[in-house]
Amino acid sequence: NAGVTQTPKFRILKIGQSMTLQCTQDMNHNYMYWYRQDPGMGLKLIYYSVGAGITDKGEVPNGYNVSRSTTEDFPLRLELAAPSQTSVYFCASTPAGSYEQYFGPGTRLTVT
């Protein structure tokens, strides 16, 4: 198993541009999550999904959108990038009946 994979690893965006951060897991996990981590801070939940077709907002959802059309994929969309969205983004997944989260390696995004 590759586990949780994220692409791209790094990205620089100009203000107002859009992009999609990709997240894929091959463990057939039901639950998937998107977090952001600002420098020197803990992780904050952006959106999460309990299964295909179901998504819900986390603590800091403004400026982001998600979809979950398959069990494997959980892309995160930034529509109008702002400097405040400069951060490291982590995707994670959890199997049903478990509390343990498996994290991807992260995407480092800079908006200038």
Next chain:
Amino acid sequence: KQEVTQIPAALSVPEGENLVLNCSFTDSAIYNLQWFRQDPGKGLTSLLLIQSSQREQTSGRLNASLDKSSGRSTLYIAASQPGDSATYLCAVDHTDKLIFGTGTRLQVFP
């Protein structure tokens, strides 16, 4: 609102020392508490998960304890090694969402 605090923010110790990392949370209504390790530029790796009904969990040189009533958890690392150098994050599972602390950055020097 659940808040998670970790003390100290950074720690530098010589190899071989036993050390304790602290985590405190404001709302005792948690499902579980997890400790993670984060290496620079990498994702998080789960170290230990303590269910709300448990008092401690052990894995190798790591031991984590949980005192829900006082809102505290400690991660004990025995006989520290340079390879233990990383940031350690605790997170509480509160209403099915993880709330993270800001982490303790640990450096173990030879």
